[in-house]
Amino acid sequence: MKRGRLELIYDLLRIIQKHNNSIKPTPLLRFSNLSSQRFELYFGELVEKGFIHEKEEKGRKVISLTDKGFRYLERYKNIIGFIDEFDL
Amino acid sequence: MSHIMENQMNQIQPGQPMPQPGQPMFQGQQINHMPPQQFQPQGQPMMQQGFQQPMQNGQQFQPNGQEFQQMPQGQFPGQQMQQGSHPFDPVGLLGDPNFGVELIYTLVVIASCFFIYRSTKEMYELTGHRGIKYFRNAFLFFGIAYFVRFFIRLFVIALDLPRTLRVHPSVFGQLNLFLFVFASTMAILYLLCSTIWKKFPEKGEFILYIVAFIVAAINMFEVNQLVTIAIQLILLISTLVVSYFKIFGTEKEKKGNAIQLYVIYLLLFVFWTLNMLDILVPDFLRVVQLLIYAVSTLVFLVILYKVIKRVGTT
Numbered sequence: 297m298k299r300g301r302l303e304l305i306y307d308l309l310r311i312i313q314k315h316n317n318s319i320k321p322t323p324l325l326r327f328s329n330l331s332s333q334r335f336e337l338y339f340g341e342l343v344e345k346g347f348i349h350e351k352e353e354k355g356r357k358v359i360s361l362t363d364k365g366f367r368y369l370e371r372y373k374n375i376i377g378f379i380d381e382f383d384l
Numbered sequence: 385m386s387h388i389m390e391n392q393m394n395q396i397q398p399g400q401p402m403p404q405p406g407q408p409m410f411q412g413q414q415i416n417h418m419p420p421q422q423f424q425p426q427g428q429p430m431m432q433q434g435f436q437q438p439m440q441n442g443q444q445f446q447p448n449g450q451e452f453q454q455m456p457q458g459q460f461p462g463q464q465m466q467q468g469s470h471p472f473d474p475v476g477l478l479g480d481p482n483f484g485v486e487l488i489y490t491l492v493v494i495a496s497c498f499f500i501y502r503s504t505k506e507m508y509e510l511t512g513h514r515g516i517k518y519f520r521n522a523f524l525f526f527g528i529a530y531f532v533r534f535f536i537r538l539f540v541i542a543l544d545l546p547r548t549l550r551v552h553p554s555v556f557g558q559l560n561l562f563l564f565v566f567a568s569t570m571a572i573l574y575l576l577c578s579t580i581w582k583k584f585p586e587k588g589e590f591i592l593y594i595v596a597f598i599v600a601a602i603n604m605f606e607v608n609q610l611v612t613i614a615i616q617l618i619l620l621i622s623t624l625v626v627s628y629f630k631i632f633g634t635e636k637e638k639k640g641n642a643i644q645l646y647v648i649y650l651l652l653f654v655f656w657t658l659n660m661l662d663i664l665v666p667d668f669l670r671v672v673q674l675l676i677y678a679v680s681t682l683v684f685l686v687i688l689y690k691v692i693k694r695v696g697t698t
Contacts, residue, residue, distance in 0.1 A: 302513070367506075371507065371510060374694055375510065375511055375513075378504070378507060378691070378694040378695055379515065379516070381694050382515075382645060383627065384515030
């Protein structure tokens with residue numbers, strides 16, 4: 297079944313969190329099970345909305361969650377519950 | 385109380401003769417204290433016999449040839465200050481038995497709408513979900529509609545704005561009604577959009593504003609208030625139909641939620657319609673007014689409970 301936008305964002309953030317909040321873009325793409333085209337799209341959205349940020353670590357680019365990203369993970373179940381409750 | 389305020393602002397139309405002493409001006413009120421020809425609508429200066437010059441604001445004609453006398457603000461010409469009356473309560477709102485009930489009802493509904501809007505803020509900021517946006521906007525506009533319905537009229541009357549600003553009372557009545565119909569139509573449109581947001585164009589929100597403006601304008605110029613009720617009914621029925629058909633499209637485990645939501649929207653539909661009738665058609669449901677208030681409050685509180693249950697109090 298095709299994942300919804302909110303679920304995809306959750307999955308991407310969850311992967312980053314599981315890797316001690318530091319993961320390189322290529323493994324993230326691999327773990328996400330997305331096409332590179334869709335990955336680019338969602339990755340761009342996550343950066344734009346301030347859920348993740350890219351930083352240099354030992355000369356390599358890595359991705360970490362921001363406070364907003366952690367908050368999204370915390371609130372995800374509530375959000376989905378709310379959307380189901382009001383059939384939005 | 386709503387009828388008293390509604391009637392006060394709407395009953396006197398420009399061009400209509402002013403009520404005569406002894407005739408009811410507002411519901412439950414008699415102008416016993418007003419001598420003939422002394423009360424004139426705002427904006428039409430009272431002509432002094434013999435002098436043929438308009439009287440100045442706050443002055444009163446003295447038939448025995450005495451000088452003009454200064455009148456306290458908030459008092460009609462010829463009206464004597466009654467014992468116990470207050471200049472900021474010129475029509476005795478505070479003495480109306482339904483005033484307290486309507487005040488509590490309005491405050492509870494406005495507070496519920498505000499909490500629904502406020503508690504879904506973070507959720508919308510995190511997701512940018514259009515369904516959530518339309519849902520919270522619906523309650524924002526419900527809150528505004530209730531605010532306009534009660535407090536704007538209260539301010540206009542209690543602060544005696546028609547006299548202070550020298551504007552005919554019906555102007556405030558029309559403006560108030562326009563704002564109320566606009567806000568309530570927006571609320572219903574947003575509620576409808578929250579159920580069909582996937583099929584609604586992302587940049588089409590301005591259409592809602594245009595539709596609500598047209599409905600409010602029709603209400604302003606159309607004498608028959610039932611037209612507004614009919615338009616809002618059509619919108620509410622559309623919301624109901626959409627949420628009804630969604631029950632069948634929902635997965636089995638989520639069906640309970642869909643049915644509950646349908647029941648809530650059904651109650652909202654019934655009691656909003658009764659509220660509209662109560663406001664737009666004075667005396668239509670006077671007898672069961674308290675019951676309508678009680679059940680309407682309950683509907684909003686149930687929605688608030690469902691929101692808080694999911695979102696938390698943050």
